[in-house]
Amino acid sequence: MAILEVEHICKAFSRMEVLKDISFSLEKGQAVSIIGSSGSGKTTLLRCLNFLERPDKGIIRVGGETLFDAGDPSTQSEAAIRKKRLHFGLVFQSFNLFPQYTALENVMLARELLASEQPDYKARKKEIQEEIHAQAGELLNQMGLSNRMGSYPHQLSGGQQQRVAIARALALTPDILCFDEPTSALDPELTGEVLKVIKELADKKTTMIIVTHEMAFARDVADHTIFMDDGVIVEQGDPRQVFEEPKEERTKQFLARFTQG
Ligand SMILES: Nc1ncnc2c1ncn2[C@@H]1O[C@H](COP(=O)(O)OP(=O)(O)OP(=O)(O)O)[C@@H](O)[C@H]1O
Numbered sequence: 001m002a003i004l005e006v007e008h009i010c011k012a013f014s015r016m017e018v019l020k021d022i023s024f025s026l027e028k029g030q031a032v033s034i035i036g037s038s039g040s041g042k043t044t045l046l047r048c049l050n051f052l053e054r055p056d057k058g059i060i061r062v063g064g065e066t067l068f069d070a071g072d073p074s075t076q077s078e079a080a081i082r083k084k085r086l087h088f089g090l091v092f093q094s095f096n097l098f099p100q101y102t103a104l105e106n107v108m109l110a111r112e113l114l115a116s117e118q119p120d121y122k123a124r125k126k127e128i129q130e131e132i133h134a135q136a137g138e139l140l141n142q143m144g145l146s147n148r149m150g151s152y153p154h155q156l157s158g159g160q161q162q163r164v165a166i167a168r169a170l171a172l173t174p175d176i177l178c179f180d181e182p183t184s185a186l187d188p189e190l191t192g193e194v195l196k197v198i199k200e201l202a203d204k205k206t207t208m209i210i211v212t213h214e215m216a217f218a219r220d221v222a223d224h225t226i227f228m229d230d231g232v233i234v235e236q237g238d239p240r241q242v243f244e245e246p247k248e249e250r251t252k253q254f255l256a257r258f259t260q261g
C-alpha cells in the first residue's frame with residue numbers, strides 16, 4: 001500500500017495558479033526526486049505536504065489516513081494539523097538551526113518539547129531525557145558528526161550544519177522525509193558530504209521526497225522521478241526512463257538545458 005497519496009492538489013496565490021492538479025503516490029521505503037525549473041511549484045508542493053500552505057483543492061493521505069481534504073473542514077483545524085505535521089520531516093535549503101543551541105541540543109529540542117506535553121513527563125523526566133539524548137547522539141553519529149555534538153552552528157561548516165538539520169528532522173521519526181534543495185546553499189566541495197548521507201538514508205529505505213537541481217543525484221538515488229513545469233507534473237516514472245528516454249517534449253528541453261550547464 002502507498003504510504004503517501006496525493007490527489008488533485010491545486011494551490012493559487014491571489015489569482016496565480018502555482019499547483020494545478022498534482023497527483024502522485026509513494027510507497028514505503030521509496031525515494032522520489034522532484035526536478036523542474038525555477039518557479040515550477042516544487043517548494044510550494046512540499047509546503048502543502050507539510051501543511052505550511054493550505055491547498056485549495058485536493059486530498060493528502062498518509063498510510064491510508066486522510067490527513068487533509070480540501071472538501072472536508074474537519075481535517076483542517078490548527079490543532080489537528082499540528083499533529084499531522086509530525087508525519088513529515090522537512091529539511092530546507094537554509095539549515096535554520098537554532099544558533100544558541102549546540103548540535104546535540106538542536107537535534108533533541110523538538111522531541112523534548114513533544115515529550116514535555118505527555119502526561120507522564122514529570123514522573124519519567126530523567127528516563128525520557130536520557131532516551132532523547134541517546135537517540136540524538138546516535139543520529140549525529142550516523143551523520144558523521146560524533147565529534148561535533150557540542151559545537152554551535154556558527155562553529156560548523158555549511159555541510160555539517162545541514163547534516164545536523166537532517167538529524168534533527170529524523171529525530172521525530174517522520175513517515176516521510178522531505179528535502180528542498182538540501183545542497184543548493186552549499187559550496188560545491190561541501191555538497192558531496194550531504195548527498196552522501198542522503199544516499200545512505202535511501203540505501204536504508206528511508207521514505208523520502210527530494211527536490212533537487214543535482215540531476216545525477218536525482219537520477220541515481222531515487223526510485224521514482226517527477227518532472228514539474230509551470231505547476232503541473234509533466235512526466236513521472238522510473239528515473240532512468242525520465243532521464244534517458246523522456247516522453248514529453250518539455251522534459252527533453254529541460255534536460256537538454258541542464259546538461260548543457
Ligand atoms: N507565498 C507566496 N505568495 C505568492 N506567490 C508565491 C508564494 N510562494 C510561491 N509563490 C510563487 O509560486 C510559484 C512557484 O514557486 P515555488 O517556490 O514553489 O517554485 P520552485 O519550483 O520551488 O522554484 P525554485 O526552483 O526557484 O525553488 C512562483 O511563481 C512563486 O513566485
Ligand SMILES: [Mg+2]
Binds near residue numbers: 042043044180
Ligand atoms: Mg523551491
